[in-house]
Amino acid sequence: MRQSDICAIIDLNVPSEALEPLTQYRPIGTLPFAGRYRLIDFPLSDIANAGIRDVGMYMPASSRSVQDHVRSGSTWNLDTITGGIFTFPYVATKNYNNPLNRQRYYDDYLTFLKKSNTRFTVIISARNIENINLQEVLQFHLEGNAPITTLYKRQLASGTTPDEDALKISAAGEVSNIVTAGDLTPDAKTHTLPMAMGVYMLRTSLLIEMVQNASEQEDFIRLPKILEEAVSVYNANAYEYTGFYANINSIKRYFDANMAMLEEANYQALLYSQRHIFTKNKNEVPTFFSDASEVNNSLLGTGGWIEGKVNESVIFRRSRIAKGAEIDHSVLMQGCKVGENTKLRYVILDKGVVVGPNLTLEGTPEEPLVYSKNAIVETDAKTEEGRVELQ
Amino acid sequence: MSTEMLAMILAGGQGSRLGKLTKSTAKPAVPFGGRYRIIDFALSNCFNSGVNTVGVVTQYQPLELNAHIQNGASWGLNEKNAGVTVLQPFASREGEKWFEGTAHAIYQNIAYIDLYAPKYILVLSGDHIYKMDYEAMFNYHKAKNAALTVGVLPVSMEESTRFGIMNTDETERIIEFEEKPAHPKSNLASMGIYIFNWPTLKKYLMDSYSTDGNLEDFGKDVIPAYLSHNEATYAYAFHGYWKDVGTIQSLWQANMEFLEPNNELDIANRDWRIYSRNDALPPMYVTRSARVNNSMVVDGCYVAGDIEHSILSQNVRVGEGTVIRDAMIMPNAVIGKDVVIDHAIIGERAIIGDGASVIGKPDDIAVVGYQEVLGKAVEKR
Numbered sequence: 001m002r003q004s005d006i007c008a009i010i011d012l013n014v015p016s017e018a019l020e021p022l023t024q025y026r027p028i029g030t031l032p033f034a035g036r037y038r039l040i041d042f043p044l045s046d047i048a049n050a051g052i053r054d055v056g057m058y059m060p061a062s063s064r065s066v067q068d069h070v071r072s073g074s075t076w077n078l079d080t081i082t083g084g085i086f087t088f089p090y091v092a093t094k095n096y097n098n099p100l101n102r103q104r105y106y107d108d109y110l111t112f113l114k115k116s117n118t119r120f121t122v123i124i125s126a127r128n129i130e131n132i133n134l135q136e137v138l139q140f141h142l143e144g145n146a147p148i149t150t151l152y153k154r155q156l157a158s159g160t161t162p163d164e165d166a167l168k169i170s171a172a173g174e175v176s177n178i179v180t181a182g183d184l185t186p187d188a189k190t191h192t193l194p195m196a197m198g199v200y201m202l203r204t205s206l207l208i209e210m211v212q213n214a215s216e217q218e219d220f221i222r223l224p225k226i227l228e229e230a231v232s233v234y235n236a237n238a239y240e241y242t243g244f245y246a247n248i249n250s251i252k253r254y255f256d257a258n259m260a261m262l263e264e265a266n267y268q269a270l271l272y273s274q275r276h277i278f279t280k281n282k283n284e285v286p287t288f289f290s291d292a293s294e295v296n297n298s299l300l301g302t303g304g305w306i307e308g309k310v311n312e313s314v315i316f317r318r319s320r321i322a323k324g325a326e327i328d329h330s331v332l333m334q335g336c337k338v339g340e341n342t343k344l345r346y347v348i349l350d351k352g353v354v355v356g357p358n359l360t361l362e363g364t365p366e367e368p369l370v371y372s373k374n375a376i377v378e379t380d381a382k383t384e385e386g387r388v389e390l391q
Numbered sequence: 392m393s394t395e396m397l398a399m400i401l402a403g404g405q406g407s408r409l410g411k412l413t414k415s416t417a418k419p420a421v422p423f424g425g426r427y428r429i430i431d432f433a434l435s436n437c438f439n440s441g442v443n444t445v446g447v448v449t450q451y452q453p454l455e456l457n458a459h460i461q462n463g464a465s466w467g468l469n470e471k472n473a474g475v476t477v478l479q480p481f482a483s484r485e486g487e488k489w490f491e492g493t494a495h496a497i498y499q500n501i502a503y504i505d506l507y508a509p510k511y512i513l514v515l516s517g518d519h520i521y522k523m524d525y526e527a528m529f530n531y532h533k534a535k536n537a538a539l540t541v542g543v544l545p546v547s548m549e550e551s552t553r554f555g556i557m558n559t560d561e562t563e564r565i566i567e568f569e570e571k572p573a574h575p576k577s578n579l580a581s582m583g584i585y586i587f588n589w590p591t592l593k594k595y596l597m598d599s600y601s602t603d604g605n606l607e608d609f610g611k612d613v614i615p616a617y618l619s620h621n622e623a624t625y626a627y628a629f630h631g632y633w634k635d636v637g638t639i640q641s642l643w644q645a646n647m648e649f650l651e652p653n654n655e656l657d658i659a660n661r662d663w664r665i666y667s668r669n670d671a672l673p674p675m676y677v678t679r680s681a682r683v684n685n686s687m688v689v690d691g692c693y694v695a696g697d698i699e700h701s702i703l704s705q706n707v708r709v710g711e712g713t714v715i716r717d718a719m720i721m722p723n724a725v726i727g728k729d730v731v732i733d734h735a736i737i738g739e740r741a742i743i744g745d746g747a748s749v750i751g752k753p754d755d756i757a758v759v760g761y762q763e764v765l766g767k768a769v770e771k772r
Contacts (some may be wrong), residue, residue: 035674271673286687
């Protein structure tokens, strides 16, 4: 089989304020998810499963976690003799009024696209959780009328926020433009809206042309905007994705997506399909469940030591849950320790949080309590350092 | 290319006492402890000890071992001009080079060893569970100015009758070797771990195979030859957990010991990690109907049954109403609903149908073999 005909672009510069403090030192793309993954594993696995060998990755301001996770790209077969991962550094000043910076922004894209020597380009949003068959998307694209294809997922209107992007799809199945969810009326029967996934496929030559045109404009226009305009200009083909999808744009959405993995159908569809989700290997030891442990409907990573109760929760690698502790509807990232007889309910602990004994920390499904990375929690008083209450 | 000490891991054994478990795979490739294969211990010990050039000598059913080892990257053994080479018997002008014994296997691979021109070679067995710093033994070998250092494990005097025993003088020099002595004079059991000065060993092997070819085995032939020629041969005592998992009973026993919190192997000690090949698997999923106690579970497991004092390896599925007790379940086994498994080892990819039972006793462990199907087929999840 010859080399892939597709190259991929992932831009990790995605607004992440709504996910503070989880995104204080990392972009949304490296948020831990479902007990052992990072968000970027999903686009990268789509890429690996489609046999794509050229990936342009646009780095965020805080790129340490990205570099550490992706390394050579070997996890996703991206360390072959041709192609691979091409990273483009964050432009520190980010002052795009400066024509040099602006030119640099476009040049980075043009350099990658021209060098990739591929016929098609796929652009994937870095805050997506999904498992897309990109070869199938390519087939769909080739059969479509428009020179650009964009993806959507029908989601219950009640689960969306009015400011999220959605597609306005004509009766003929073409996308006339990208609007916000609030602008659309949900389907009468299914109460769903076609939510835009921020995934696009088009000819590489067309994308090069579009980027070149943009670089000659008076105003600075970023790639997502260029693509959005192309959707309107060409009435893009609309590919309906039917698998599990979450657009991680808030703490609540992040929490809900983790909880959704505790529904077997979602877990199976996203993580256990023929298209594997690949992630960096850690060589952890098996997780030990003691005599006293009680675990109920939960996902757990390896390297754990469980002596307490865990109910409806997602527990990442190397967590220690002491005797008498009770974890309920919570997300505990890698390396958390929970002391004896402490109760957590609707709580998110970032990596390495240590919670002392005999405490009760309780959030709500709407507003989970969040403790930031490496916080040491010794009281359940409201003023605890590291704790963030959502307004 | 040159490397000071090269390791040769002997991984060609059939492991016939493991019965069904090694029917289609070599003993070093047998799964252990939920997410390891036995050879991971020797390979990880090499990496952790700074031994970066390793030949793995295979012969019996090598497919799984090859698939497991690949380019050695999983153990950090993929350096340029070093790393892992899997060595299999091959044909040459002199005839086919099957390996007739441990020493003969080294003789047949002289060309490989000389590629790296080592001063020393470390000979290891690929079927032991232990964490050992070979560098410490190497330093001892050099300090003693030895021609051969034998790794030995102090065992109880009763156990000494079951091992090859090294009798030493007060300087730890080996003066006598006795295979399974009825009346042991010492308790230093050979671990099948040797450091040789390569030029000396090579000369012995070349001389032997150009004449009578009687140096087939290290324990039986080479050590006695070294002793009779008065070569400086020393015993290096290892203190720590070491287990030969050569039988069904000892394999089960070692897995059960692995389950004990604070067991001597100390698998979770990150200063001496054991590495293995990793598959892309989702996190383990413990459902509402599951109970898991005194057990170890790893990636990719789906658990809906009752697990007590057992190990579930990667990608094992356990249906509702099933009870698993005192058992080791190997990777990719599928266990249906309402199954009872007690004192057993379930082989890789085995399928246990709904309602079936596999029941052994503490001194007679039940075994379901690799890919064996028991009872009616399980509904695919």
